[in-house]
Amino acid sequence: MDLEVRHLRAICAIADHGSISKAAVALKTSQPSLAAQLRRIESMFGGPLFERGRSGASPTPLGSWVLARSRSLLPAFDELRRDGRRYAxxxxxxxxxxxxxxxxxxxxxxxxxxxxxxxxxxxxxxxxxxxxxxxxxxxxxxxxxxxxxxxxxxxxxxxxxxxxxxxxxxxxxxxxxxxxxxxxxxxxxxxxxxxxxxxxxxxxxxxxxxxxxxxxxxxxxxxxxxxxxxxxxxxxxxxxxxxxxxxxxxxxxxxxxxxxxxxxxxxxxxxxxxxxxxxxxxxxxxxxxxxxxxxxxxxxxxxxxxxxxxxxxxxxxxxxxxxxxxx
Missing domain, CATH: 3.40.190.290 (D-Maltodextrin-Binding Protein; domain 2)
Known part of the structure; x- marks a missing residue:
């Protein structure tokens, strides 16, 4: 499995909304589907990205590191897509x-x-x-x-x-x-x-x-x-x-x-x-x-x-x- 832009968006959504269920609503997907996707993403990175508890999901140290880089990369992908549509x-x-x-x-x-x-x-x-x-x-x-x-x-x-x-x-x-x-x-x-x-x-x-x-x-x-x-x-x-x-x-x-x-x-x-x-x-x-x-x-x-x-x-x-x- 290769890392995709949608995976970075999922990580950011979970961090922004504080829980997998709320992030799933924002991403217009189901909670089980997003949870399964997160497990596959964590498998690629070799460790958990979020600690899950009654208060929601909070980034682990590895999760904070991945989250920071995701936030820096996503605007560039958005700009690439936007400019590509312009040229087309x-x-x-x-x-x-x-x-x-x-x-x-x-x-x-x-x-x-x-x-x-x-x-x-x-x-x-x-x-x-x-x-x-x-x-x-x-x-x-x-x-x-x-x-x-x-x-x-x-x-x-x-x-x-x-x-x-x-x-x-x-x-x-x-x-x-x-x-x-x-x-x-x-x-x-x-x-x-x-x-x-x-x-x-x-x-x-x-x-x-x-x-x-x-x-x-x-x-x-x-x-x-x-x-x-x-x-x-x-x-x-x-x-x-x-x-x-x-x-x-x-x-x-x-x-x-x-x-x-x-x-x-x-x-x-x-x-x-x-x-x-x-x-x-x-x-x-x-x-x-x-x-x-x-x-x-x-x-x-x-x-x-x-x-x-x-x-x-x-x-x-x-x-x-x-x-x-x-x-």
Whole structure:
């Protein structure tokens, strides 16, 4: 009989629960079966590992020695099994998503590429926490974004790839005089109050302030609100706000492009190196990018803008992610 990982787990369970009967319940086996297994394990080690009495089972000196080494070995076996399942595409893929329409395409593509993986998703109003979660391997994949002059740099052990670059549009009340314009000059919004997200990612505020400075004004941030509150304020002519080009619109809000495209944004995917996504990284980016461009047709304002201007400079369309970074 050879020593197996399950034997080490049995020893730890008996020590943790203080009795064979309680350990048997935890291990989902019978008390006689676990007792017989313990006798075989003790035979391999050449002596008793536990003293059995009315108060339960307590480790002998030999048992304490075996127990200490078992506890040090089991995490390594667990990690080996977990990483093996990751490489085989059968492990858990935890996805963190910033607020964007990209999330649905990412989840759909993941399920196609890793059909046996357990995929779970969490969303964040601001994406700044996501790179840290990737770096700490608390996520395997995340949707991210950055802005011109404020590129996002991956933490150690994480790969970033650009999906698409797009313009940022502006939203005003449908009754606003500028709502009749095909495109709005940013300078014409100098006297407006502005709404920004309550939790705004690094680079967004700076990029906005820089664009406004080039247009000759300093923006007046009147409120910091969630999207639902901001939409109500914009529709009520209380402020202006910024929207992703792929936005499909909201009642009472006119979403318009900015002349000259002073505000831009990049959609980025990030994944852990050595995780379950890495081997499929290039294909995932390729699929999500195709889905992104197919989805632009649902945004009439963006579709019209693309007909007039064409897309912003994009990374090459390739199934290799190595060349998909950089502004």
């Amino acid at each position: 595409g059968r492990g858990a893929v935890r996805v963190g998503c910033m607020s964007s329409h990209l999330a649905v395409s990412v989840i759909r593509s993941l399920r196609d590429l890793l059909p046996e993986a357990e995929v779970s998703m969490r969303t964040e109003e601001a994406m700044d926490v996501l790179p840290g979660l990737l770096g700490a391997q608390r996520l395997e994949l995340a949707t991210l974004g950055d802005y011109p002059g404020h590129p996002l740099n991956p933490p150690p052990g994480v790969t970033y790839a650009v999906v698409a670059a797009e313009p940022i549009f502006v939203g005003v009340a449908a009754s606003h005089p500028l709502a009749a314009c095909q495109e709005i000059d940013l300078a014409d919004l100098a006297d407006e109050d502005w709404s920004l997200p309550a939790l705004i990612e690094s680079g967004h505020r700076e990029h906005f302030a820089e664009a406004c400075a080039k247009a000759g004004f300093t923006p007046r941030i009147a409120c910091e609100a969630t999207l639902s509150v901001a939409i109500d304020l914009i529709a009520a002519s209380r402020c202006a706000g910024m929207f992703q080009a792929t936005s499909r619109g909201y009642p009472g809000v006119a979403i318009r492009p900015l002349a000259g495209t002073p505000l831009q944004f990049r959609h980025i995917l990030g994944w852990t190196e050595g995780g379950p996504v890495e081997v499929h990284g290039g294909e995932l980016v390729f699929r999500v990018r195709q889905a992104y461009w197919a989805d632009t047709g649902r945004s009439p304002v963006y579709t019209a803008w693309l007909r007039r201007h064409g897309p912003l400079p994009q990374p090459p369309i390739s199934r290799s992610y190595r060349n998909l970074t950089g502004y």
